Amino acid sequence: MDWTLEVVILPVGDIDRAVAFYRDQVGFALDHDVTNEHMHIVQLTPKGSGCSIVLGDLPAHREMKPGSMRGLQLCVADAEAARSELVARGVAAGEITRLDERDGSTFFSFSDPDGNTWTVQELKVRGEKPLIPHEARIGSGT
Structure with a gap:
């Protein structure tokens, strides 16, 4: 039996600001943005990933302090190109480190x-x- 990790809840203080950051600056696809009288939930997915982040105001989100997630990891084929893309979109990315x-x-x-x-x-x-x-891949096929 396969067990797949498909969603990580990310605690944020301002959902709309976080959506703008992850969608417009980091480049994640906006999958869902649902608001009703009970909740506001947003799901975003990095291109090529089977795992998404979910932002929202449900109890599981409110139990975590905004900004408390550390060391979430993304993988790319080219770190220099990925870093350049983020910096061009206004993300303050750290310097590249090559361990070997x-x-x-x-x-x-x-x-x-x-x-x-x-x-x-x-x-x-x-x-x-x-x-x-x-x-x-769902959608454009790219």
Whole structure:
């Protein structure tokens, strides 16, 4: 039996500000944005990922302090290109660190407006063999 991690609840202080950051600056796809008299829930997914982040005001969200998530990790095929893209969109990304020459040994980091921290790991193999093949992706197929 497969067990897949598909959603991470991310505690934020201002849902609309967080949506603008993750959608417009980081480049996550906005999957859902639902508001009614009981809740405001937003789901965003990084391109090529099978796991999304969910922002909202349900009890599980309110139990966590905004900005308390540390070390969430994203993987990219090219750390320099990814960092340049984020910086061009106004994200304050840390410098690239190369621990050694092996694939998976290059990293940089950034934080969201609430202080939740992200590490970005370069895995060149993801460019050749993505976890979710392009033809299996929902939507545009890219």
